[in-house]
Structures are given as structure tokens and as C-alpha cells.
Amino acid sequence: GAVVSQHPSRVICKSGTSVKIECRSLDFQATTMFWYRQFPKQSLMLMATSNEGSKATYEQGVEKDKFLINHASLTLSTLTVTSAHPEDSSFYICSTPRGQGSYEQYFGPGTRLTVT
Amino acid sequence: GEDVEQSLFLSVREGDSSVINCTYTDSSSTYLYWYKQEPGAGLQLLTYIFSNMDMKQDQRLTVLLNKKDKHLSLRIADTQTGDSAIYFCAERGQTGANNLFFGTGTRLTVIP
Numbered sequence A: 001g002a003v004v005s006q007h008p009s010r011v012i013c014k015s016g017t018s019v020k021i022e023c024r025s026l027d028f029q030a031t032t033m034f035w036y037r038q039f040p041k042q043s044l045m046l047m048a049t050s051n052e053g054s055k056a057t058y059e060q061g062v063e064k065d066k067f068l069i070n071h072a073s074l075t076l077s078t079l080t081v082t083s084a085h086p087e088d089s090s091f092y093i094c095s096t097p098r099g100q101g102s103y104e105q106y107f108g109p110g111t112r113l114t115v116t
Numbered sequence B: 001g002e003d004v005e006q007s008l009f010l011s012v013r014e015g016d017s018s019v020i021n022c023t024y025t026d027s028s029s030t031y032l033y034w035y036k037q038e039p040g041a042g043l044q045l046l047t048y049i050f051s052n053m054d055m056k057q058d059q060r061l062t063v064l065l066n067k068k069d070k071h072l073s074l075r076i077a078d079t080q081t082g083d084s085a086i087y088f089c090a091e092r093g094q095t096g097a098n099n100l101f102f103g104t105g106t107r108l109t110v111i112p
Helices: none
Strands: A004-007 A010-013 A019-025 A032-038 A044-051 A067-073 A076-081 A090-097 A105-107 A111-115 B004-006 B009-013 B018-024 B031-037 B043-050 B055-058 B061-066 B071-076 B085-092 B100-102 B106-111
Touching (some): A019 A090, A105 B043, B004 B085, B018 B085, B018 B106, B043 B061, B043 B071
Parallel strands (some): A010 A111
Antiparallel strands (some): A019 A076, A090 A105, B018 B071, B055 B061, B085 B100
16 A cells, blocks of 8 residues: 555645645654655656655755755655746655665655646 | 766557666665656566675566676567556665666567
């Protein structure tokens, strides 16, 4: 069964509003979670690394004030897209290693965001 | 930085074997992965190989790694229509780093 869940699976919002996406690890603790973005017909691009209890690390070119990441517990990380614009429309996927140093990485089912 | 490349499309007939290729540039890669993505869904881990291995077989899947040429391939035997999807190779870089770098994905179409 699924080990990582995301909510919502699909969201449509108006331009200028904010949207929160949740990523939960099921049955295990995730000290690190990764957030990826996938544009249509393109590969996944790492946006940021979310660390429980500390600030997220953002990849070059990703605005930390626009994509707010909170990792307040060992099983939940949230990504908030603030003041969303149509160009933020994308498929957002989170992932986490099963354990510290684990080579297996589990992905959530993804959230499709459409900004109108 | 890391660069992972794949051909974009592959079509095969049902029952034939599929071979999806991937090249990467990071010589410090520790693990290399193959993920499957069906339409509108997240990624499903198919298999992985440690960088000191040349081959790994798992049922219909065979992974070959040529570390010298930095070339990875995924062979799917007896390809079925349910195998139609996008296949991503990904590499994990230096020891201790958990984030993955993905290829562009290969869209496999299986023709009945």
C-alpha cells in the first residue's frame, strides 16, 4: 500500500490566492521530505528539501517566499503556494527516504494545481 | 551539475522486449533508479541498482549498468499494454545526499 500520501490530489484556485498541499508519511517517520515540481511532458525538478524542525533548503531559482514549506512534525510536510499565478500550474510531488540514509525513496501520488 | 538524459519515446509491440536507455554524468552516483509514472499519477519505484553492480534482474525487469560509460538501461521482457507509461531514470549522487536527479522520461507505448 501507499507509504506517502498527498492532499489534495487536485486543486483549482483563482490567481492571487494561496494553496496548501500536504504530504504525509504513513507508518514511518520522515525527517526529510523533498518537494518536486513537474511541468507537462517534462521531468521532475527538485524545488526544496524539507527538514523536520528546521528551515527548508531551496534549490536555485525557487522563491522561498512564494513556496512556503513547513515540516512541523515527523510525518507531515506542507507546501504553500502563495499568491498563485497561472504559471504556477503544475504537478507537485513530494518524496521521502524510508529511513535515515535509506536508498529507497517513496513518492506521493502528486497534487495537480491549476491556477485560473 | 548532474545531467541525466533519456530518449523521449519508445514504441514496441505487445510481447516484445523493451529497452529504455539512460545516460548520466555524475561519476559519484551511488544508486540509480527506474521509476514508472502512469497518466496523472505519482512515481512508482520499479527497481534500483547500486553503483558497484553490473546487472540486476527482478522478474520481467533487467537493469544493466555500465559505469565506465555512465550508461543505464532497463529491459522489460514480454512487454504488456499495462506497461505503457513514462519511465524515469534517476540517480542519487554523493553518499549521504538523498535527493534524486531525474532524466527527462521515456514514454513507452505498447502496441497491441
